[in-house]
Amino acid sequence: MLEHCSTVNLPPTHTIGVHHMKKLSGQRQSAVRLNRENVVAAASDLIRRDGIEGWSMRALSRELSVSVSTLYWHVRNEQDLLGMVIDEALAAIVVADTPDWRAGIADFLLQARRLLCEYPALVRLIWRSGWQLGPRTLRVTNDFLGLVARSGIAEDEVADAYYLLVAFLFGFVLMETQSPDTPDFVAERGASSSAAVPALDHLARYSPAADAAGMDRRFAFGVERLLNSLERGSAAAERPGAVG
Amino acid sequence: MLEHCSTVNLPPTHTIGVHHMKKLSGQRQSAVRLNRENVVAAASDLIRRDGIEGWSMRALSRELSVSVSTLYWHVRNEQDLLGMVIDEALAAIVVADTPDWRAGIADFLLQARRLLCEYPALVRLIWRSGWQLGPRTLRVTNDFLGLVARSGIAEDEVADAYYLLVAFLFGFVLMETQSPDTPDFVAERGASSSAAVPALDHLARYSPAADAAGMDRRFAFGVERLLNSLERGSAAAERPGAVG
DNA sequence: ACCTGAACACCGTTCAAGT
DNA sequence: ACCTGAACACCGTTCAAGT
Numbered sequence: 001m002l003e004h005c006s007t008v009n010l011p012p013t014h015t016i017g018v019h020h021m022k023k024l025s026g027q028r029q030s031a032v033r034l035n036r037e038n039v040v041a042a043a044s045d046l047i048r049r050d051g052i053e054g055w056s057m058r059a060l061s062r063e064l065s066v067s068v069s070t071l072y073w074h075v076r077n078e079q080d081l082l083g084m085v086i087d088e089a090l091a092a093i094v095v096a097d098t099p100d101w102r103a104g105i106a107d108f109l110l111q112a113r114r115l116l117c118e119y120p121a122l123v124r125l126i127w128r129s130g131w132q133l134g135p136r137t138l139r140v141t142n143d144f145l146g147l148v149a150r151s152g153i154a155e156d157e158v159a160d161a162y163y164l165l166v167a168f169l170f171g172f173v174l175m176e177t178q179s180p181d182t183p184d185f186v187a188e189r190g191a192s193s194s195a196a197v198p199a200l201d202h203l204a205r206y207s208p209a210a211d212a213a214g215m216d217r218r219f220a221f222g223v224e225r226l227l228n229s230l231e232r233g234s235a236a237a238e239r240p241g242a243v244g
Numbered sequence: 245m246l247e248h249c250s251t252v253n254l255p256p257t258h259t260i261g262v263h264h265m266k267k268l269s270g271q272r273q274s275a276v277r278l279n280r281e282n283v284v285a286a287a288s289d290l291i292r293r294d295g296i297e298g299w300s301m302r303a304l305s306r307e308l309s310v311s312v313s314t315l316y317w318h319v320r321n322e323q324d325l326l327g328m329v330i331d332e333a334l335a336a337i338v339v340a341d342t343p344d345w346r347a348g349i350a351d352f353l354l355q356a357r358r359l360l361c362e363y364p365a366l367v368r369l370i371w372r373s374g375w376q377l378g379p380r381t382l383r384v385t386n387d388f389l390g391l392v393a394r395s396g397i398a399e400d401e402v403a404d405a406y407y408l409l410v411a412f413l414f415g416f417v418l419m420e421t422q423s424p425d426t427p428d429f430v431a432e433r434g435a436s437s438s439a440a441v442p443a444l445d446h447l448a449r450y451s452p453a454a455d456a457a458g459m460d461r462r463f464a465f466g467v468e469r470l471l472n473s474l475e476r477g478s479a480a481a482e483r484p485g486a487v488g
Numbered sequence: 489a490c491c492t493g494a495a496c497a498c499c500g501t502t503c504a505a506g507t
Numbered sequence: 508a509c510c511t512g513a514a515c516a517c518c519g520t521t522c523a524a525g526t
């Protein structure tokens with residue numbers, strides 16, 4: 001029920017590591033020696049295949065035909081492992097080094113959305129594992145920050161703009177991947193409401209359902225407005241007084 | 245480590261229910277008869293007090309000095325219960341019925357941020373329990389949608405604007421409550437990088453750390469830019485071609 | 489250096505059985 | 508109608524013990 005996220009057919013963002021080390025097919029003996037990298041790759045594959053619901057240290061150990069406790073030799077604990085999985089995945093995002101900051105930012109956001117959408121477990125992982133940034137993620141973040149700075153926004157507002165953009169990105173993917181189970185909740189609820197309580201008229205009218213078709217449009221809408229709001233940045237003349 | 249979220253000292257958003265039914269103090273016998281409402285209220289209190297980390301059906305049963313299985317008579321399952329907790333909490337947001345849509349939207353966003361921040365477990369809950377909207381949440385959503393529609397944005401863009409605003413809200417609170425464990429990761433990493441690999445200069449320069457002081461400013465920045473971007477809505481002349 | 493088995497302290501959910 | 512105890516199938520993590 002969280003299977004949309006279309007955005008053109010997704011290129012396989014994740015042919016990075018040594019992955020699929022002949023495991024995940026379920027034979028008995030471990031043909032390959034385990035190491036830190038192997039474990040992370042296997043975890044990544046498993047989460048990709050089964051989603052976060054099926055994930056557990058024990059499930060991974062079963063997948064690798066290895067004792068659970070073995071994993072703890074290669075990895076400090078679950079959070080440590082998941083952190084590395086996140087960092088590896090996020091490293092797939094490449095930040096364009098272009099003077100065209102509008103295109104650069106839009107491209108970054110689209111890449112990130114695709115990655116997070118193709119790999120919805122990632123968002124839940126980031127959420128769950130406390131969002132500590134790995135080294136590769138820091139690199140990507142740094143480069144993106146440079147892109148934002150290039151927009152000509154005031155120097156002391158770069159971080160603010162970064163938060164605006166990334167907050168939108170994360171929130172959007174969150175809504176997109178975790179959309180309500182009942183896409184038709186509007187008709188349902190709107191109809192059953194008695195005459196006494198006012199109906200959910202706006203919900204019925206504008207129906208902000210998270211249908212796959214609409215989401216691409218909505219993302220583009222958001223990105224466009226955000227880019228515009230950066231562009232017209234410091235020249236805002238009619239601001240009431242909320243500068244702080 | 246997720247203890248910021250200042251935004252003026254928070255008024256107690258949550259003196260709603262019958263709560264604190266003399267439980268949470270830990271005596272033996274259940275003086276009050278249990279019912280659906282009671283259970284939800286107790287769950288809400290418990291999560292508020294101990295955060296989501298300590299939450300479990302079994303923990304709640306211990307708190308109520310009752311057998312775990314008893315809970316399942318009053319409530320379908322954990323997800324059902326958490327859904328009701330969320331809906332109750334979100335119902336505390338009141339949407340101003342004002343023609344001043346800018347003020348109305350800003351007020352709504354601030355209320356929501358406060359609530360979610362004061363109650364960080366909520367965001368994780370929403371995340372975890374699949375974001376199905378309860379009846380009270382639908383009401384709030386509906387009213388907010390009306391406010392957005394009043395901004396004079398094109399009718400077929402109301403839902404898009406709604407997503408833009410709410411995505412920002414959720415993403416922001418997510419970043420705010422789940423900020424990295426290492427607020428000083430910049431100096432740390434920036435310093436230790438060798439000369440070979442380029443330093444994380446932008447991170448060091450703009451330091452987008454989630455310090456409590458900066459977050460209020462950042463939220464205000466975001467809200468302001470978003471409101472502006474709605475205002476200048478349909479009059480956008482120089483859009484490249486991303487209308488769809 | 490790498491792996492195992494058993495143990496510890498947890499989970500959510502079900503279900504026959506009690507009053 | 509409401510509550511219990513025991514059971515089932517899980518968790519993450521530790522640790523002495525094996526090679």
